[in-house]
Amino acid sequence: MCDENNNCVEGPDGLVYTATLNWLADLIRGHLKKIGSRWRALPAGKIATIVLAVLRCDQRPGDMAGGNGVHRTTVTRWVREVIGLLAARAPRLDRALKKIARMGGGIVLLDGSVIRTRRRTGKENRKNYSGKNKCHGLLVIALTDDRGRLLWISAARPGRTSEITACRHDQLTQKLREVGLGAIADLGFIGLDDGGPDADPAVITGYKAARNRPLTRGQKLSNTALAAVRAPVEHGFAHLKNWRVLCKVRTDPSWATVLVRALLVLTNREVAR
Numbered sequence: 001m002c003d004e005n006n007n008c009v010e011g012p013d014g015l016v017y018t019a020t021l022n023w024l025a026d027l028i029r030g031h032l033k034k035i036g037s038r039w040r041a042l043p044a045g046k047i048a049t050i051v052l053a054v055l056r057c058d059q060r061p062g063d064m065a066g067g068n069g070v071h072r073t074t075v076t077r078w079v080r081e082v083i084g085l086l087a088a089r090a091p092r093l094d095r096a097l098k099k100i101a102r103m104g105g106g107i108v109l110l111d112g113s114v115i116r117t118r119r120r121t122g123k124e125n126r127k128n129y130s131g132k133n134k135c136h137g138l139l140v141i142a143l144t145d146d147r148g149r150l151l152w153i154s155a156a157r158p159g160r161t162s163e164i165t166a167c168r169h170d171q172l173t174q175k176l177r178e179v180g181l182g183a184i185a186d187l188g189f190i191g192l193d194d195g196g197p198d199a200d201p202a203v204i205t206g207y208k209a210a211r212n213r214p215l216t217r218g219q220k221l222s223n224t225a226l227a228a229v230r231a232p233v234e235h236g237f238a239h240l241k242n243w244r245v246l247c248k249v250r251t252d253p254s255w256a257t258v259l260v261r262a263l264l265v266l267t268n269r270e271v272a273r
Helices: 018-035 044-057 061-068 072-087 093-102 123-127 163-169 172-179 217-229 231-240 253-271
Strands: 009-011 014-016 107-116 135-144 150-153 182-184
Touching: 018 044, 018 072, 018 253, 044 061, 044 072, 044 253, 061 072, 072 253, 093 135, 093 150, 093 172, 107 163, 107 231, 135 163, 135 231, 135 253, 150 231, 150 253, 163 172, 172 182, 217 231, 231 253
Parallel strands: 107 182
Antiparallel strands: 009 014, 107 135, 135 150
16 A cells, blocks of 8 residues: 555555655656656556555556556556566676676675466476476576675576576576686585586585485584575575565566566665665
């Protein structure tokens, strides 16, 4: 909900602050001026409020349309338009890594997560099923800094894709070495770094026990230390998933990449406050 001055949007997950709403409204006004659109059914501030309600609280476009005197397809078009504007501001992988290197950072935190989707029919159902998470979804890989601030999010890939395959598709280890950074990841990324025995590891993981080779005390302590270091990356994903539209993505999977990158921009705006 919002007051008569469009100051806030409230929902089950709390408050979307005025700063985010005003920033998004200014972004929409700038876009309308750029494309020469002199008229919309509602002002930019109200459009921003509707879009944030859809993203933060997972409100249905039809419900928002009925309460604001516009058609459902109009609300859907506004949401997609704003998501596209936000996603265009999301950082590219190489630029995000170079920025961390310029700031004197030495490591980034790496993790993957499955975003749940509707169960699809036929062959489309099979590739989106994640055997690891026992659900249908799309896999995204994310990098954060040592404070858990999201730096980059990969394209959304079918849920059955392994995290290592997704990272290799984005040439992650190569780009880390180009800027002299290392990444700390969990045991799911063991085997990702294939730079050879003489190369410094670009991706640091813990130790995994085998059936006939239990972990030593030193290896257990190393795993504990790495788990503590990489804890902020879990906080980064938690901030991202505060947007309830990601509880179960109902849009076309090909559009999910644009959606998560748009939410990355909004998440960083809120976390930075």
